[in-house]
Every structure is written in C-alpha cells, then in structure tokens.
Amino acid sequence: MGVKEYLEDKANILRLYSLRSTTKAKSGHPTSCLSCAEIIATLFFNQMRIDPENLDYADNDEFILSKGHAAPILYAALAEIGAIPRDKLLTLREFSSELEGHPVPRVKGIRVATGSLGQGLSIALGIAYAKKLMNIERRVYVLLGDGEMAEGSVWEAINLAGKLSISNLTAILDMNRLGQSGPTMFQWRSEEYERRIKAFGWEVFTCDGHNVDELIRVFEAAKESDKPSFIIAKTVKGKGVSFLENVDGRHGKPVSADELEIAEKELQPKIRNVKFKPSNLVKASVRIEREDVDFSVETDYKLGDMVATREAYGRALVKLGEQNGKMIVLDGDVKNSTFTQFFFERFPERSIECYIAEQNMVGVAVGLQTQGFDVFLATFACFLTRAFDQIRMASYSRANLKIAGSHAGVSIGADGPSQMGLEDLAMFRSIINSIVLYPCDAVSSEKLTAIAAGYDGISYIRTSRPKTPVIYGNDEEFHLGGSKILRRSGSDELTIVAAGITVHEALKAYERLRGYGVNARVIDCYSIKPLDAETLREAYMETGRIITVEDHYAQGGLGEAVSSLGLTPRILAVRRMPHSGRPEELLAEQGIDADGIVREAEKMLNWKR
Secondary structure (H helix, E strand, C coil), rough: CCCHHHHHHHHHHHHHHHHHHHHHHCCCCCCHHCCCHHHHHHHHHCCCCCHHHHCCCCCCCCCEEEEHHHHHHHHHHHHHHHCCCHHHHCCCCCCCCCCCCCCCCCCCCCCCCCCCCCCHHHHEEEEHHHHHHCCCCCEEEEEEEEHHHHCCCHHHHHHHHHHHCCCCCCEEEEECCCCCCEECCCCCCHHHHHHHHHHHEEEEEEEECHHHHHCHHHHHHHCCCCEEEEEEEEECCCCCCCCCCCCCCCCCCCCCCCHHHHHHHHHHHHHHCCCCCCCCECCCCCCCCCCCCCCCCEEECCCCEEEHHHHHHHHHHHHHHHCCCCCCEEEECHHHHHHHHHHHHHHHHEEEEEECCCCHHHHHHHHHHHHCCCCEEEEEHHHHHHHHHHHHHHHCCCCCEEEEEEEEEEHCCCCCCHHHHHCCHHHHHHHCCCECCCCCCHHHHHHHHHHHHHHEEEEEEEECCCEEEECCCCCCCCCCCCHHHHHCCCCCCEEECCHHHHHEEEEEHHHHHHCCCEEEEEEEEEEEEEECCHHHHHHHHHHCCEEEEEEEECCCCCCHHHHHHCCCCCEECCCCCCCCHHHHHHHHCCCHHHHHHHHHHHHHHHCHH
C-alpha cells in the first residue's frame, strides 16, 4: 500500500476523532470537519513541510484554519502528527482544556484565533509576506469554507495578494455547498468562484476534494506557480457517514451517542492502519524572535512650535525603524495624512500599502506579527471601526499590534462627520489587554509611540489633525498608566482632566478661570488605558470636583474611564450631531473648548463671571 491508501486512512481517522470529540463535548461542528478530511490529511501527512516537535519555528509551512468551526479536525491532525496527546482530543470544549470550540493560540501549531469567518486569508497573506521578507522558502496554506466567501474581507485579501503576487500562498476552498442555515451563495458551481478569483491575478485549480490523487496533483501544481494559488475543492458536507452526507440542518450539531455508534460502524472498516512513512516531516531550526531593542526616541522641538501629533507620530516611526530591523509599517492609502509616509520613504522594503481595505490591513498585520515582526498600522480613526472585528479577534490571537488612528474628533474641521473618529476610544478601551494613548503635542506623541512600540499586545495611539503647540520639554518622560499635572496650586477648587486636543483648551480655560480668581488643577490624561488612578483620585480628594473634557462621544470615552474609578466627573464630550465647520466652531458648539469648560466650572462652583 502507498501514499493514496495512507492518506485515505488518515482522513477517516480524523473523521472518527472529530465525531467522538464533538459527541463527548455535546457541541461542535462535525459535518464541517468531515467534508475537509482528505484536504487536511493530504496537507498534514503529505504536502506541508513541518516539524511536529517545533511547529512554532519559522521554517515550517503554515496552516490557517479560516473556517474555525472545524477546529476538531485540526486538533485531530495535530494529535496524529504527535504535537498533542491523542487522549487530549476528548477534552474538546471543556472548561480546563486548551482545545477550545474555535482555534486560539493555546496549542502549538495554531498561530492565531479564527472562527469569525472571513479573516483567515488576510492573516495567511501576512504570514506568507513575512516568510518572503525573512527569505524562508516555506508555504502558507489556508482553508476557507464556502460560506465565508460572501465576506468582503476575503475579497480584500484576494485583491492584495494578487496584486503583490504572493506566490507562496495557497488557499483551499472547502466547497461543500451547505452553510449554517441553508445552501451557500454558489453551492457547487465552482465556475462562479473560478472566474472571479482568476480576475484578481490568482492561479486557480479545481478538484474533487475527496480524491487524494487529485489533491496531490493540484497542490504540487500550485508550488510551480509564480502567483498565489486558489484550490477549489468540491466536497460533501458530512462526507463518510451516510446519514450526514449533504444533509441540510446538521451544521453545528454533534451526533448523539446512538448515532455515533452507527457512524463508527461505517468508518471503522475503512480504517486499515496503513503503515507508510510520510516524507513531508522536516527538522525546523529557525526560532521566531523579536528584535531586542531599546524602544525609545529623542526629540528636538522648541516650546511653542506648532506641530500636529500625527506628524510627530510619523517622525517617531522612522526613529524606531532605525533601531529595529523587524519593524513593519502598514497604511491604508492615507500615508500622507497619517504621516507614515516618512517610514515608507525611509524603509520602502518594510512598508506595505494596503490601500483602502482596513479589514484586510489588520488581518495582514496579525499574520506578520506571528513571525516576530513589530507591526505598526495606521489610518483615520473613524475607518478603524469597520475593522473592529479583526481587532477584537487579534486580541484573542494574543497579537502584538501597534495601531494609530489619526483625524480624531470634531477638531478635524470641514471634512464633516464621515471623517471624524468619535467612537475609537470606546472601541479600543473595550479590547482585552489593550492600551490606549492620546498625545497632546509633538513631544508626547513621539514618546508615547515609543511606549506603544515596547508594549506586547494591542496598543492604540490617537492622533489629531490640527497643529498644536509643543508644551513639553524634550527631556520630559512619559509612562504607561501615567499623566501630567500641568497646573496646580495649594487652593485648587476643581480639576480639569483632558487629553489630546482638549489639553490646550483646558490650559486656556485655566488662564481665564485664574483671571476670575478661581484656581483649577489641569491634568493631561495621556494614558486613557490604563489610567493614572492615583493621581486622579488624589486630585478628586483635594479639589472635590472633576471636569473631564474630550473630543469624543461621551459613551466609552475619557469621562466614562474616569468614572470607572468611582469618581463622579462632569463629562464634557461630543453630544450633538457633528457636521462640517472650522475646528474652533465645532469645539465651541460641542462645549468642549475653553469657554465650555469655564461655563461648566461656573455651574459646579455656583458663581457668575
């Protein structure tokens, strides 16, 4: 017996494990596993060059399960190559098990979290790009379900991969016809997928996804192409078990104990325990490591210089890139506004233009960072909202991403609300293990960018469009979870807490209030998450009153962050429908300029000018 019988044998073993584990868990998606059994078997036991003992090394071929609900068959394959114990499979979805309902990187061989459909191809593109940068001749395989082909993010990835000719990327479509609630868009009409994908510059192959000879043929042909390859594999949902094959309504439903007994009687005779030595197993030797660098920058600004924080952010990227050879910057066709253009000009080989496709940009970034790259990505803050799903999934991937959102708030001016980031603080504050930084001047912008560079997790830097005066000296230090008390006295009657653009309005309000005989403390809360709880609580205890002022909607922003400390601030925020106008007009309309702060102070202190 040879490779064909061996792979067919493995496919049925994987089917059996998938059924047993989901029945034991009383949940899962066994029919989605059964349809791709031959694909997984051919990849793991014939095609992918992998080292089971060192699956986390860079010189392995990589596999991304974009159709993450088929996790049980991935776990089964990892068990069969010896990466995890076989008896672990029956702990699927248990509270204490790392074998979760959808893949997360708690298991060796799983780089990222998948399960929110439509994201795997972008991630695979990022990994494939990283392999090329590292001159590692390994391929990246990604298995997609036909249901997720309706997601726009898939086509964003297809578009960019074709444009960049990422030849070490192979996507496989498990075209099993059935989705969760009914047939997929094109069912088994492979020509519908083929003509679309070819138009984006891919090499496209079609095959019977249950015929291992055909699978080997198309996988080998893909290796010869100078384009990314897309394999459309016609499969049958529930394949291998007669009462499950091509049956609608069984998605996400494990078989009962009685049904499992029937299924085992059908599968067991097909499992012959074929002895065959696979030739795809290799010895990996390249560890994935980040650069060991000092994430710091030196600045050279003069007090009063008018510089936009977004421009200072761009300058910091260049300084960090000079220290760190594994730093990559991505942008979404706004690099002359986010000022990532400085990095693109200085380090073109480590810059990726992702065009206007923010979901794909985040996915590509997630893939890149799995290979040890420090990845910065930037766009307007408002456009990050459309990539929120990718960002939240990145946190479950334990990803190390540095995200910058420029043009925050109504202070951008005449462009109007479609370009105003007004929800971003709430969005990034809600991400587990994230940090949120909001500089107010060029010095703080550069130094907070350096802090983000050294943070291992999801970091968000919020930058502003208008030029603002430099208020900090070049020797000023900033810390994660810190703040700066800019004005204080021994008789402060209230505290004004601001961040970013509103820091300058708070300083103006301070001067006006002092003219009226009112002493106010002013705090630059540059670290929105984590907060400087000690300083804020002390200010509240000493002054008795806090006003927070922010160029963001009230929900989820600075004011609510301060409220989470048990304090009761008056929250000045964007509460009216925003529209076009000059920045000063828009700040005034929302009551978040100096006059608005003074008016609120009058109310709190019960006095009149």
